[in-house]
Amino acid sequence: MSTIESNLKNQPIVLISVLSQPVTTPPPSVLISTASSLTPNTSSPAIFHDDKPIEKYYKKNKQILFEFDQIVKDIRFQLNEQLKCLEQRIETQLSILSExxxxxxxRSDVEFDYAKNLDNLHKQIGQRHRAQKARRETWIFQSIYKLWDTIVQDTRTxxxxxxxxxxxxxKYMYDKFNEIAEDTRRMFMKCKSVGLASHEDIYKxxxxxxxxxxxxxQYQSESKQAEQKLSNILQQIAKIKSAKKQKTMEKRVEKRxxxxxxxxxxxxxxxxxxxxxxxxVNAALQKYCSDDVPDLIDCMNFGFHTSIAKCIQMYLSAQENIKRGRQITIETLNRAIADLDTIVDKQKYLEYYSSIFTIPKRIKFEPHxxxxxxxxxxxxxxxxxxxSRFIQMQNRLASLKTENDEIFKTIEATEQSLMENITTKNSDVSDLFKDLNLPQNNSKNARKEIEDYYVEKFKQYTLSSNLISRLQARHDIMQKALGATPPAGAAEDNNLISRPIKPKQIGRAPILGRPRLFGGKLLDYIQVTQQYIPLIISSCVSAIxxxxxxxxxxxxxxxxxxxxNQFKDAFEKGEDPLVNITGREMNSVAGxxxxxxxxxxxxxxxxxxxDSFISCISKLNSIINLNYSTKLT
Structure with a gap:
């Protein structure tokens, strides 16, 4: 039995009876007086009764406490299930990686047996995948699954x-995959401790x-008891006609x-x-489910896709040196690598398990x-x-936000160092065709040190963000209650479109390879090619x-x-097929x-x-209508 339940059971019988009585009549009005003498006055309104009494069913203390404990139990269960799901997600990734x-x-074993044995390998992997289809139903939510599937399907060629x-x-790739699996498991355990720390913060x-x-x-019950006692003594004074007895009762009235x-x-x-x-609490739960869980997934997966991509790129380098006829295969795998996207993986996974990772229902106020x-x-x-509390909270919030921003800057710098440590591992194996010396990897200890520092800063950032979220919720509700005005810098210029602040992202991975022109991201293409206006746009617009x-x-x-299709293939290769275009092909250019x-x-x-575009258009239409009305008048 919890302490609160035992305390509630030890309350006086009078309190329980008061809690169980429905509100049928308003309590007597009382006027607080600071004078030494007190005259009964039942016609003046009480300064504390700011709401009209109504008939309403109120929950008992035990019922409220029971329902709250049930809510806490559900939240605790959901948080535990989230960690289990994240662990299952890592195991799924490692299972795919193991495959x-x-x-x-x-493939190394069957390399010398040539095409026949290689075809048998393809068939065996396909059969195993079909046999374990039920166990691998969540594989499709991982972008590395598409990469694996591409490799297997390419085996026939x-x-x-x-x-x-x-x-x-x-040799090298097998050891590299073992290293990736070890790094992934180690990173998961560290991030899991961060998640448990966040859970403890929420439980707190x-x-x-x-x-x-x-x-x-408890205080509401005490207030009702005091009010009842004061009402009783005022009724007693009202019945006493003797001035001497009334004077004797004044001290009791004043005390009550x-x-x-x-x-x-x-x-x-x-x-x-x-x-x-x-x-x-609601702000903490909102912050944890909206920001911390995705950030936790990003932290767990930091460098995972990049490491696999680098390993596969090494495989591609070997393929290019063996035969140029493998170019089609290389392009296919390059597209699979370009599709390695931790953000897309995370979004698909969260959507699939939406019932587990959804934000819990907001806790509502249960009135006495x-x-x-x-x-x-x-x-x-x-x-x-x-x-006074509001001012102190404002100052503390400003200090915490500044400190939190500094922590995030440190995280970004550490991410860059960690990513440099990952990308410095050479994936080009052209030298192997000359001296057959495998590249050595001596940066494992350095990565572990950077990794430990990175996870520690991520933990500080997560807990600090949670604290800011909770304090901000208190600050906003106190600001509304006090009628305080927001800071001067918060005012927006109605003549400008305010771009939403880009959310902070944990574990932002670099762009791998040359991004696709068709079906890719415009900003990624511009960043890699340094063509601020892609060739397809400038060439087509010029021709038209x-x-x-x-x-x-x-x-x-x-x-x-x-x-x-011909124009598309040429532009994808970086060529301009519209140099000698004729007027008859203009519809294809536009197409x-x-x-x-x-x-x-x-x-x-x-x-x-x-939303900003729509708001701007609405304001512009309002201004035009206003000007038109002014001209008419």
Whole structure:
């Protein structure tokens, strides 16, 4: 039995009876007086009764406590399930990685047996995959699964192999995959400790909420008892006609009224603390599910896809040196590597397990019987204290945000160092065809040191962000209660479109290889090629301006699909097929330009700017209508 439950059971019988009685009549009005004499006055309104009494069913303390414990139990269960799911996710990744590793090991064994044995290997892997299809249903949510599938499907085309390829697959790559698996498991255990620390932080604020809830209901009960006692003594005075006896009762009335005032102030403070703690807990849960879980997944997977990509790129280098006819295979694998995207993997995984990773329902305020105020109020008796707390919280928030930004900058610098440590491992094995010396890796200890520092800073950043989120929730609700104005810098210029602040991202990976022109990201392509206006846009627009503006149905009449595909392939290779274009092919030129914009992974007009564009257009229409109305008048 918990301490709160035992305390509630030890409450006086009077308190239990008061809690169980429904509100049918308003309590007597009391006027607090500071004078030495007190005259009964039942017609004046009480300063504490800021809400009209209504008939309503109120939950008992035990019921409220039971429901809260059930909520905490559900949250605790969900948090534990999240860690289990994340562990399952890592095991899935390692299972896929193990399959890729097994593939290369077995390929080394069958390299000398040539095409027949290699075809048998392809069939065996396909059969095992089909046999374990039920166990691998979540593989499709990993971008490395597409890479593995591409490698397996490409096995039929592997008909010429050398001893060097056997050495690469059987020695270096096998050891490299073992290293990746070891690094991934080690990183998961460290990040799991961060997740457990975040869970402990959430459990701490939930316990704080439980304590404030108990205090709130206790003080509300005491306030009701004091109010009842004051009402009884006032009724007694009203019945006494003797002035001498009334004077004798005045001290008792004054004492009861002081007690009533004291308990009411405590009740106000307890209610405000209860409401602020609820907001703090909800903010903590929101922050954890919205930001911490994705960041935790990013931290667990940091360098995982990059390491695999580098290992596979080494395999591609060997393929290029064996035969140029493998170019089609190389391009296919390059596309699979380019599709390695930890953000997409994370989003698919969270969507698949949406019931587990969803944000818990917001905890609602459970009012005490007779208390209908569900917001934080700055009562006269506690306004100065709240103002002081608000200023202190503002200063602390500013300090914490500055410190948090510095921690994130340190994380970004550490990520860069860790990524440099990963990318410095040479994936080009051309030298193996000359001296057959495998590259040595002596940076393992250095990576572990950087890794430990990175995870520690990530832990500091996560816990600091959680604290800021909770304090910000308290700050906002206190600011609303006090009627304080936001800082001057928060005002927005209505004449400008405010770009949303880009969220901080943990574990941002570099761009691998040359990004695709069609079906890729425009910013990634510009960053790698340094073409601030891609060739396809400048060439197509120039051709249309020169000879296509008078073509009937330009951008409406479809072009020849064969010509569009030829233009697409040429632009993808970096060539300009529109140098000697004729007017008859203008519809195909417009078609390939439309196809390019249509296949962009992210639209030209960013989704995060959609609301700003709509708001700008609405304001512009309002200004035009206003000007038009002014001219009419």
């Amino acid at each position: 890729v590793q097994e593939y290369f090991r077995r 592997h008909v010429k192999y050398h001893t060097i390829m056997s050495d690469i697959c059987g 604020v939930l316990n704080e909420l439980k304590s404030t809830m108990k205090t709130y209901h 009224q002081m007690k009533y005032t004291e308990t009411k102030v405590k009740a106000f403070k307890a209610r405000n603390d209860y409401l602020m703690t609820i907001e703090s 019987k007779g208390d209908e105020v569900s917001t934080v109020n700055a009562q006269v008796l506690i306004r100065d204290e709240m103002q 301006n020169r000879i296509g503006l008078h073509n009937q149905g330009i951008f409406r009449v479809p072009g020849a699909q064969v010509d569009i 390939v330009l439309k196809l390019y914009f249509r296949e962009l992974k992210e639209p030209l007009f960013a989704r995060d700017m959609f």
